[in-house]
Amino acid sequence: MAIHNQKINPEDDLGFGPQPVIKNQPLINKDGTPNVKRVGLPFFNTANNYHNLITMSWTKFWVLVVSGYLIINILFAFIYMLCGPGSLDGTSGNTTFHHFMDSLFFSAQTISTVGYGHISPRGMASNSIAALESMMGLLAFALATGLLYGRFSRPSAQIAFSKNILIAPYLEKSRGLMFRLANLRRNMLIDLDIEIMFSFNETVDGKTLRRFYPLKLERRKVSVLTLNWTVVHPLDENSPLVDMTLDDLEKSEAGFTILLRAFDDTFSQTVHARTSYQYDDVIWGAKFKPIFNRDADGGIILDLSKINDHELIEV
Numbered sequence: 490m491a492i493h494n495q496k497i498n499p500e501d502d503l504g505f506g507p508q509p510v511i512k513n514q515p516l517i518n519k520d521g522t523p524n525v526k527r528v529g530l531p532f533f534n535t536a537n538n539y540h541n542l543i544t545m546s547w548t549k550f551w552v553l554v555v556s557g558y559l560i561i562n563i564l565f566a567f568i569y570m571l572c573g574p575g576s577l578d579g580t581s582g583n584t585t586f587h588h589f590m591d592s593l594f595f596s597a598q599t600i601s602t603v604g605y606g607h608i609s610p611r612g613m614a615s616n617s618i619a620a621l622e623s624m625m626g627l628l629a630f631a632l633a634t635g636l637l638y639g640r641f642s643r644p645s646a647q648i649a650f651s652k653n654i655l656i657a658p659y660l661e662k663s664r665g666l667m668f669r670l671a672n673l674r675r676n677m678l679i680d681l682d683i684e685i686m687f688s689f690n691e692t693v694d695g696k697t698l699r700r701f702y703p704l705k706l707e708r709r710k711v712s713v714l715t716l717n718w719t720v721v722h723p724l725d726e727n728s729p730l731v732d733m734t735l736d737d738l739e740k741s742e743a744g745f746t747i748l749l750r751a752f753d754d755t756f757s758q759t760v761h762a763r764t765s766y767q768y769d770d771v772i773w774g775a776k777f778k779p780i781f782n783r784d785a786d787g788g789i790i791l792d793l794s795k796i797n798d799h800e801l802i803e804v
Contacts, residue, residue, distance in 0.1 A: 510690060510699060510742045513767055517746050521763030543639050550640070554633060561629070562600065565622050566592040569615060576615035579608040600626035644753055646760040647673040652797040654745060654766040656724070657776040664724040665707070668766070669777055670749070671717040671793055677754040678714045684748045685722060687729060689741035702729050704745075714751070716791055717780050738768035775799045 510516065518524050542550065569576055569592040580591040595608045599622045610619045651668045659665030672678055685704040690697050705728070707721040724731050737743075749762040778798040781791045 510688070510744065513742055513769070515744055515765045515767055516688065517763055517765040519764055521761075542636050543643060547640075550636075557629075561625075562593055562596045565596040565600070565618065568618055569595065572612070572614045572618070576610065576612055577608050578611045596622065599623050601630070602626060644756040644758045644760050646678070646749070646751060646753070646762040648749060648762040648764075649673050649793055649796050650747065650764045651777070651799075653770050653772045653775075653799065655775045655777065655799060656771065656773045658802070659707075659721060659723055666704070666722040666724060666730060666745075667719055667777070668747075669717050669719040669780070669796065671780070671791065671796055672714050673793065678751040678760075679712060679754055681711045681714055681718070681749065681751040683709060683720055683750075685720070686746040686748070687743065688746065689738070689743040691741065704728070704730075716789070717796065719777060720747075735768070735771065735773050738771060741768075743768045772799065772801075774803060775801050 515524050542553075545553075566589055570589060574580075574588060577591065577595055580588065591608060598604055598608070599619050602623055610616045648670050649672075650670045654666060654668040657665055657667055659667075683706070685706065686701055687704050688699055688701045691700045692698075704722040707723055711718060722728065722730075733743075745766040747762075747764045747766070751760055751762075752758070753760045776799060778795065778800060780793075780795045780798070781789055784790055
């Protein structure tokens with residue numbers, strides 16, 4: 490494997506330093522998160538609670554919200570039952586199960602401050618518990634509303650990257666390393682700036698180190714992302730990949746980290762997107778198929794489901 494005309498820049502390490510990649514573990518996951526497991530934190534660590542609630546998937550978020558709502562209501566239903574069958578007026582249940590269900594629905598009405606009036610607390614104990622629950626409900630719903638607003642208002646880039654990175658013909662008699670991307674949203678992204686960091690394992694004096702090289706691109710910036718963007722690194726004499734083969738990439742556990750920055754015109758803020766490709770994501774001798782066509786009126790139709798469509802060719 491030959492890497493020539495390249496100087497090592499200690500700043501080009503993405504914060505991972507010279508640690509080698511083992512078993513083809515990516516430095517950056519496909520979703521842009523760093524592939525680092527953090528241990529040694531206290532079990533009841535509250536430092537990242539807000540960040541986790543804001544950034545977790547919508548599925549996990551709603552499971553957490555609904556589970557918390559059910560658990561709190563079930564807990565208060567048992568507390569009302571411990572106060573005795575006469576602690577709630579208006580209940581019609583004769584069995585323990587029906588009494589529990591009456592207590593559960595009364596708890597749901599109290600925590601949301603709905604209070605239909607059919608069931609009401611009686612006695613100091615049940616009234617005190619209902620007052621406490623209603624206060625907790627106000628605080629909990631205010632917190633949930635703030636989290637919802639934070640999740641919706643958080644600026645982020647929704648970029649679709651091609652699944653593979655290709656070695657394809659470039660210009661007349663050259664080759665290029667290329668992938669493509671597109672905006673999944675209808676908003677306007679302007680002043681896009683992209684960077685590809687090529688990394689691989691190298692043995693120096695019997696020690697395996699991770700090397701990082703920024704790749705020179707055909708075009709690093711675009712003014713507006715309206716269609717798709719095929720990002721190309723020319724495999725010329727200045728490229729560290731010019732003499733490498735697919736076997737070289739595999740032996741060195743090579744990878745490509747993609748860093749994208751853009752200005753979101755809707756939020757008037759800079760947004761970021763990240764992804765990565767490993768050596769087994771590289772397809773040697775292929776080119777992308779067109780991703781857009783025209784309708785009957787001549788308008789452009791962008792089909793995002795074809796972002797990774799390609800065909801094999803000779804290079």
